[in-house]
Amino acid sequence: MSCAHAKKFRRSVNMTPAEIRAWAKDPRAKLFSLPNTRARLPALARLRAKPASQWTEKDCAFAARVVSFNARMSGAMKRDGCTPGYAVSLRNWGRAPRSCKPPKRSR
Numbered sequence: 001m002s003c004a005h006a007k008k009f010r011r012s013v014n015m016t017p018a019e020i021r022a023w024a025k026d027p028r029a030k031l032f033s034l035p036n037t038r039a040r041l042p043a044l045a046r047l048r049a050k051p052a053s054q055w056t057e058k059d060c061a062f063a064a065r066v067v068s069f070n071a072r073m074s075g076a077m078k079r080d081g082c083t084p085g086y087a088v089s090l091r092n093w094g095r096a097p098r099s100c101k102p103p104k105r106s107r
Contacts, residue, residue, distance in 0.1 A: 002053075003052055003055050003059070003060035003063060004060075005060055005063040005064045005067055006052035006055065006060075006063065008063075008067045009047075009052075009063040009066060009067055010052075012066060012067045012070040012071070012094070012095060013044070013048050013066060013070070013093075013094035013095060014094070014095055014096055015048070015091070015094050015095065015096050016048070017045040017046070017048045017049040018045075019096070020041055020044055020045040020048060020094055021041070021042070021045050023041065023091050023092075024038065024041035024042065024045075026105075027105065028088060028102045028103060028105060029041070029088065029091065029092055031084065031085075031088050031102075031103065032084065032085040032088045032089055033088060033089060033092045037089075037092050037093075038092060040062075041092065043062065044062075044066065044093070044094050047059055047062060047063065048094060066093055066094060069093050070090060070093050070094070070095045073086060073089055073090050073093070073095075074090070074095070074097070077090070077097065077100060082097070082099060082100035082101075083100075084102060084103040086100060087100045087101055087102040087103070088102050088103070
């Protein structure tokens with residue numbers, strides 16, 4: 001199956017599958033996000049690792065949703081500046097903005 005969103009997905013999701021899995025275990029991933037969003041992180045890591053030529057229609061629809069969310073949040077972050085909420089939310093969708101770090105871990 002060919003997916004029109006594959007190239008945009010690869011550009012939008014700049015975290016590796018290993019980085020996504022590690023982030024899913026990070027307590028900061030729970031900040032500023034809903035449980036059902038975090039529950040998608042394993043699926044996001046699998047899709048990022050899967051060649052686009054093997055994607056299903058469901059994979060393509062998920063990729064489109066990821067691209068759309070990341071575009072909206074990235075635009076909002078450019079407008080409003082880096083906030084902890086944007087940093088965490090984007091990482092929960094596979095995008096680690098280079099100029100915007102998540103809050104420090106509490107000890």
